[in-house]
Amino acid sequence: MSELKVAADIKVGDRLLGWAASEEVRARGASGGLVTAVLASALETGLVERVLILKKVSEFEAYPVFTSDVKEVLESAGSMHSVPVNLARYLKPETCSGKIALPAKPCDARAVVERAKRNALSPEDTYVIGLNCGGTMHPEKVRRMLETVYRLGPEEIAGEEIVKGKLVFFTKDGKEHAVPIDDLEADGLGRRDSCRYCQVKIPTNADLACGNWGVSGDLAGRGTFVEVMTEKGAELLRNAVSAGFAEVMQADEKSISVREKVNKVMLGMSEKRKAEVFSTIENGEERFEYFRKELENCIHCGACKAVCPVCTCGEDSKCTAYSSLADSYKMSLFHMVRFLHLSDSCIGCGQCEDVCPAEIPLTRLYQRFAVPVQKEYRYLPGMSDRTPPFFALKPEDNEDNEGGGCSCR
Amino acid sequence: MQVKNRENVYSSICPGCGLACGLYIREMVSGTGETSVSVDFRKSSPVNAGKLCRFGLKLPVYYTEPQAHTEPQASMVRGQKSELKAAISAASEALKTAPAESLAFFSVGNTTNEEQKAFSALAGAFGAGVETGMGIYSSLPAKMHSALFQGMSLEGLEKAKQVFLFVDPYSQYPLLLRRVIRAKENGAKVVCIGPRHLPVADEQFCLKPEEYEKALSPSRDSVLIADIHPYSDPAHIKAVLDLAQASGAKPFFLRPFANSAGTALLSAHTKQRTLDKLFEDINSGKIKTLFCLESDLLELAPDREAALQALSKLDTLIVQTSGQGEFSGLADILIASEPFYRKHGTVLNAEGRLLSVGGNSTSGFDALSGLAAAFGKQLDFESARKEVFEVIGLKEADEFAFRKPAESFPVTAEVETPCSKHETGQESCSVSNSEVSNSESCPEKSCPECSSASLVYSLSPFMWHGVEDCSAFVELNLSMVRKLGLVKGGNVKIRASGKTVDMKFRISDIENGYLLSPLRLPVSGIPGAEVELSR
Numbered sequence: 001m002s003e004l005k006v007a008a009d010i011k012v013g014d015r016l017l018g019w020a021a022s023e024e025v026r027a028r029g030a031s032g033g034l035v036t037a038v039l040a041s042a043l044e045t046g047l048v049e050r051v052l053i054l055k056k057v058s059e060f061e062a063y064p065v066f067t068s069d070v071k072e073v074l075e076s077a078g079s080m081h082s083v084p085v086n087l088a089r090y091l092k093p094e095t096c097s098g099k100i101a102l103p104a105k106p107c108d109a110r111a112v113v114e115r116a117k118r119n120a121l122s123p124e125d126t127y128v129i130g131l132n133c134g135g136t137m138h139p140e141k142v143r144r145m146l147e148t149v150y151r152l153g154p155e156e157i158a159g160e161e162i163v164k165g166k167l168v169f170f171t172k173d174g175k176e177h178a179v180p181i182d183d184l185e186a187d188g189l190g191r192r193d194s195c196r197y198c199q200v201k202i203p204t205n206a207d208l209a210c211g212n213w214g215v216s217g218d219l220a221g222r223g224t225f226v227e228v229m230t231e232k233g234a235e236l237l238r239n240a241v242s243a244g245f246a247e248v249m250q251a252d253e254k255s256i257s258v259r260e261k262v263n264k265v266m267l268g269m270s271e272k273r274k275a276e277v278f279s280t281i282e283n284g285e286e287r288f289e290y291f292r293k294e295l296e297n298c299i300h301c302g303a304c305k306a307v308c309p310v311c312t313c314g315e316d317s318k319c320t321a322y323s324s325l326a327d328s329y330k331m332s333l334f335h336m337v338r339f340l341h342l343s344d345s346c347i348g349c350g351q352c353e354d355v356c357p358a359e360i361p362l363t364r365l366y367q368r369f370a371v372p373v374q375k376e377y378r379y380l381p382g383m384s385d386r387t388p389p390f391f392a393l394k395p396e397d398n399e400d401n402e403g404g405g406c407s408c409r
Numbered sequence: 410m411q412v413k414n415r416e417n418v419y420s421s422i423c424p425g426c427g428l429a430c431g432l433y434i435r436e437m438v439s440g441t442g443e444t445s446v447s448v449d450f451r452k453s454s455p456v457n458a459g460k461l462c463r464f465g466l467k468l469p470v471y472y473t474e475p476q477a478h479t480e481p482q483a484s485m486v487r488g489q490k491s492e493l494k495a496a497i498s499a500a501s502e503a504l505k506t507a508p509a510e511s512l513a514f515f516s517v518g519n520t521t522n523e524e525q526k527a528f529s530a531l532a533g534a535f536g537a538g539v540e541t542g543m544g545i546y547s548s549l550p551a552k553m554h555s556a557l558f559q560g561m562s563l564e565g566l567e568k569a570k571q572v573f574l575f576v577d578p579y580s581q582y583p584l585l586l587r588r589v590i591r592a593k594e595n596g597a598k599v600v601c602i603g604p605r606h607l608p609v610a611d612e613q614f615c616l617k618p619e620e621y622e623k624a625l626s627p628s629r630d631s632v633l634i635a636d637i638h639p640y641s642d643p644a645h646i647k648a649v650l651d652l653a654q655a656s657g658a659k660p661f662f663l664r665p666f667a668n669s670a671g672t673a674l675l676s677a678h679t680k681q682r683t684l685d686k687l688f689e690d691i692n693s694g695k696i697k698t699l700f701c702l703e704s705d706l707l708e709l710a711p712d713r714e715a716a717l718q719a720l721s722k723l724d725t726l727i728v729q730t731s732g733q734g735e736f737s738g739l740a741d742i743l744i745a746s747e748p749f750y751r752k753h754g755t756v757l758n759a760e761g762r763l764l765s766v767g768g769n770s771t772s773g774f775d776a777l778s779g780l781a782a783a784f785g786k787q788l789d790f791e792s793a794r795k796e797v798f799e800v801i802g803l804k805e806a807d808e809f810a811f812r813k814p815a816e817s818f819p820v821t822a823e824v825e826t827p828c829s830k831h832e833t834g835q836e837s838c839s840v841s842n843s844e845v846s847n848s849e850s851c852p853e854k855s856c857p858e859c860s861s862a863s864l865v866y867s868l869s870p871f872m873w874h875g876v877e878d879c880s881a882f883v884e885l886n887l888s889m890v891r892k893l894g895l896v897k898g899g900n901v902k903i904r905a906s907g908k909t910v911d912m913k914f915r916i917s918d919i920e921n922g923y924l925l926s927p928l929r930l931p932v933s934g935i936p937g938a939e940v941e942l943s944r
Contacts, residue, residue: 055418061453063418063433084452140458154809296608297590299583301463307450325927326882328916355450357460359587 002249007242014228015256017219018237018248025245026222029077030161031212034224034246035103035129036077038208038236040070041245042101047236048127049098052087054080059157060139064090066100079161084136084192086349088112089309091121101127101236105136106200107349110382111309113205114345117385118312127232130203132211134162134266135181135195138354145189150177194350194363197274201266202259205383207233214251214259225251225259277364278371292331294365297358300325300332304352304362310345310381339369344388345381346370420451421750421767422758424471424519425464425870427664428563428584429758430457431808432465434472434750434767446472455808456563456758462583463878464870471876472748482731482745496744497776501783503698503725503742509535511697511724513687517542517639518664518672519703520773521754521766522797525668525675527777527788528702534784538679539702540687541672542709543664547681548643549650556650557637558674560761561661562811567591570630573658574601575649578609580867580927581636582663600625604865605884605925606918615920618648622655629657636663637673638868639684639709663759665873667749671757674800684710691719700727702777703746705736708875713929729776734875746773753790755797761812763803859943860893862924864905869927884917884925885942894944904941905933 005016019032029036042048053076054062062083067073087102088111104112109130116123137145146152150169159170166178167190184190203209207230214225226248228234240246251259281287305311305319313319319341323333348370352362374380377389419434431454435447446469452459464471484496491499504512514532516525516539529539546554566572566588578585589609593599601610602625616624627633635649646662653660664670682690688710690696699720710716720726720739728740731748746752751768758764771790778788798804802812862885871878883901885893895901900911903924910932919925924940933940 057420058453061451063420063449063451065416065418082453138458139453140455143455297579297586299462299579299586301461301583302466303450303461306466325878325880326913326915354452355460357457357462357583357587359460359590 002252005241005248005250007238010228010234010238010241010248012228012231012234014234015251016226016228016237016248017215017223017251017255018226018246019219019223021244021247025074025077028074030079031210031215031221032219032223033077034226034240034248035131035210036074037245038129038240039101039103040073041240041243042127042236043068043073044070044245045239045243047099047239048101050100052090052100052102054083054085054087056080058154059159060142060154066090066095078159081136081160081162081167082139082142084138084350084354086111086307086309086351088115089307089351091115091126093120096121096125099125099127101129104128104130104203104206105133106130106203106205107133107198107347107382108309109203109206110200110347111349113382113385114310114347114388115312117387120312123385127236128203128206128208129233129236130206130209130229132202132209132213132263133195133198134201135191135198137167137190138192141189141192145179145184149179149184149187149189152177192350192354193277193361194348194353194367197270197277197367198348199267199270199274199380200383201270202227202263204229208236211259213262214255214257216255216258225255274371278368288331291335291365294360295331295335298332298335298360299358300334301357302334303355303357305334305338307351307355308342309349309351310342310347335365339366340390342366343369343373344377344379344390347382418449419750419767420765422456422667422756422764423461423465423468424667424749425462425468425874426582427518427666427669427759428456428582429667429756429762429764430454430461430465430584431459431764432457432461432468434468436750444473445469456760456762456764457584460584460587462870464583464874464876467871467876467878471874472750482733482737483743484745485740485743487741493745493772493776496742497779499742500700500727500744501780503727504531504535504700504780504784507698507724509537511695512537512700513690513696513698514539514700514702515542515687515704515706516540516672516702517704517709518666518669518756519749520668521752521756522668522671522675522763522801523754523771523790523793524702524752524773524777525672526793526797527774527781529675530781530786530788530793531700531777531784534781534786539672539676540679540681541669541676542639542681542684542687542704543637543641543669543673544639544681544683544686545637545641545643545646546673546677548683549647553647553650554677556653556660557646557662558670559660559662560670560759560812561632561659562760563588566632566634566661567595569597569632569659571598571600571627571632571658573625573627573631573633573652574599574607574610575603575633575635575645576663577601577603577605577607577867579605579607580869581665585634585663604863604920604923606920615923618642618645621648621652625652627652627656627658631656631658633658633660634663635660636665636868637669638665638873640711640868661759665868665870667758668756670759670761671755671797671801674757675797688716688719691722694722697724698727699723699725700729701736702729703731703749703773705730705732705734705875707734707736707739708873711929712933713931729773744776746776755794755806757801757812762808762810763798763801763806763812764808765806858894859941860889861939861941862889862922864903864930864933864938864940865923865925866929867925867927872927872929878927880927882913882915882927883930884915884919886919886921886923887916888921889942890914890916893942896944899944902943903930903932904943905930905938908932 018034020037025033050066055065056062060082087108158172168178209227215223319337346366350363417436423430431451433449450459486499600612601607727742729744747770751770753769901914
């Protein structure tokens with residue numbers, strides 16, 4: 001086993017294994033509680049003023065709150081795969097005064113990056129602790145899974161975890177109940193649709209990229225693999241170690257390669273799913289009919305816009321300005337503008353689909369526009385500070401010129 | 410507990426309709442008491458899984474307008490700001506001095522069961538009951554009532570083999586829509602009855618109540634979804650119940666207010682007047698003192714102007730509300746209460762779930778129980794709650810538990826169908842969007858550029874709650890637009906009762922001879938009334 005690393009030696013590019021120093025935090029948090037320890041120490045030492053956390057109500061319910069209370073941060077520890085919230089949406093000019101830290105799934109981290117481009121937050125003052133993610137689940141589906149597959153009551157559940165392709169529920173009697181996620185998904189259960197074709201599993205766009213992939217042997221279940229992605233990430237981790245909240249050591253080659261392998265397998269599954277979901281509709285009329293049919297039940301509630309973490313337009317937006325309830329077009333201009341608007345910016349987080357009262361597969365529809373555009377411009381939104389291609393004045397203004405403009409013109 | 414200068418998050422429910430969708434209200438109260446409110450999605454809610462309709466998303470407007478970022482509601486006595494205590498005393502005095510037979514107590518169900526119980530106790534002190542404006546309960550024989558309270562889980566609806574929709578879920582009860590879509594995905598046939606052609610429909614009919622039995626063929630695995638509201642036509646409700654009984658199908662009645670179901674149960678033994686009758690009794694001087702609990706009569710009344718005139722004839726109008734609209738401004742005595750999400754208590758949703766409203770304030774209950782106590786009816790919150798649980802038949806508020814459905818009663822008695830005389834002198838029944846009879850007048854018989862149509866209101870939560878929406882237009886079908894020679898972007902003239910209004914229009918897939926409106930039109934408040942249309 002490697003030696004513990006001293007704070008001063010932590011630098012960008014490090015790949016480490018870490019855990020919370022406090023036994024209580026280790027017990028409460030997932031994978032050794034490193035993320036909780038880093039957030040708590042950032043608050044305790046004054047590195048940040050507030051932390052954005054999920055305040056737990058139950059195993060299936062939590063809501064985002066900003067807190068300056070270390071105790072609240074510690075209470076928020078643990079996996080919450082059944083709370084598919086995108087935290088970035090809560091980072092707004094009116095809420096982002098001072099330095100803030102937050103835990104972030106890849107889609108949260110991507111939305112943070114996109115919101116920073118739109119001046120909704122200051123990237124310098126936002127510390128993003130990324131969490132590997134193989135997918136989240138809608139609580140409505142989780143309850144149905146518990147009832148129909150696991151034959152468990154929600155009140156029996158003490159916790160959950162995704163381990164080696166299985167969704168495991170821990171019951172209060174100390175037992176584990178595991179079912180392969182593939183089996184659940186074959187029955188229309190399991191992860192949210194958008195998670196199944198998500199293109200980012202390790203949040204390398206965050207300041208730290210943390211997760212349990214690559215943690216094996218004695219540390220399995222008790223440690224977190226963390227990659228230091230930015231100087232802010234190094235600052236966070238150095239702060240946690242020097243304040244005595246966390247301990248880290250160098251990850252060995254085996255850990256690094258296992259992590260890579262898991263990531264590769266997960267991305268491969270996503271690619272396969274993506275190919276299934278986004279099979280081309282060649283005929284233009286059929287394509288129009290597909291979109292028209294999918295949108296015919298729209299009740300014009302605007303929830304998709306309200307929940308979208310990439311949209312920072314607020315009330316003053318083109319999608320609403322160019323459409324009216326009084327219109328009688330076959331497809332509302334609200335959707336048409338949003339398709340265009342999001343084609344270079346949709347991160348596929350699935351929030352719109354989650355909250356649509358007509359259960360329109362909106363993320364799929366947005367991604368149908370976004371996938372080819374983002375491929376054409378070799379631009380994956382939320383992964384760098386590169387300007388979205390459609391923000392560029394001319395095609396040649398695209399920074400890396402890799403896309404070379406859209407061939408469909 | 411409400412904390413100032415910090416966001417308070419309430420796990421609450423939407424007051425928009427009787428489905429009572431779960432949501433979070435995020436409230437920021439400044440040091441000076443100014444409140445701003447935002448809505449957040451509560452995906453763990455078993456009612457709506459975090460999904461909200463247009464009204465749910467507009468709740469910040471509902472809670473804070475007309476005075477955006479408003480000051481808290483203040484109690485008033487005869488035009489002067491007063492302490493809450495003074496307003497309660499003034500209300501007590503007004504009730505004491507009024508003849509008991511001239512009092513009326515009114516609440517549609519915009520508040521908790523516990524407040525409703527205290528309100529009933531207060532009304533009971535004068536030998537009265539709480540009226541809900543749902544005259545339907547008194548129009549139908551008592552033995553039919555239990556069938557009106559057969560809640561069913563929305564999940565259960567997904568398993569129906571046939572769904573008969575006598576409501577428009579797209580505008581009236583939007584969170585019903587996904588359940589109907591799921592039922593359809595599970596193989597159900599969806600039959601829609603009404604003038605609007607709904608995308609979800611496998612079959613669409615526009616029928617009169619007397620045609621239901623002949624045209625519709627539900628089975629035991631079918632669900633018949635209709636709604637009860639202040640404008641409900643008893644003939645329609647009876648026809649739905651008859652159809653249910655004849656076929657063995659399950660009737661499922663929705664209602665437009667968050668606690669309509671609880672309120673109706675708690676007022677089950679009260680003779681209910683229709684809104685028309687209520688105003689008639691005010692106009693005739695039969696009602697001299699009216700106490701309204703969280704119910705805005707101006708928004709509810711079919712004819713706002715007539716309602717204003719009637720209300721001006723009251724000796725005393727007592728209003729207990731958190732709303733700050735025109736109606737509370739008319740009150741002689743205004744008892745300020747907390748907004749819905751801050752209230753401690755429960756509501757019963759259409760499915761039969763007893764839900765916590767989410768707050769911890771009992772100030773509204775305390776005001777009512779204090780008044781009841783002044784007239785000899787003692788009631789503390791816990792005992793009120795216990796009584797509520799007993800009436801509803803549940804031991805606690807639990808969003809995953811359902812009230813046991815009432816047993817269906819045989820439908821045998823004849824129904825009295827009250828008709829009201831309209832200003833035009835025509836005899837016609839009060840009807841709603843799904844209850845409209847086809848226009849009797851032939852659009853062809855008058856001038857070629859005019860047409861007559863039945864006015865149908867969408868009866869959306871926006872209309873019931875008086876919240877402005879971007880919907881200042883009416884809907885017509887293409888052939889009517891062509892016949893009238895209307896031009897795109899132009900207006901249509903609508904005439905009735907000697908009044909005319911110019912409205913923007915949109916072309917919709919609706920039956921010929923109908924004019925649909927999401928707003929009450931100033932030409933006629935009466936849904937179902939004939940209107941004349943021209944360019």
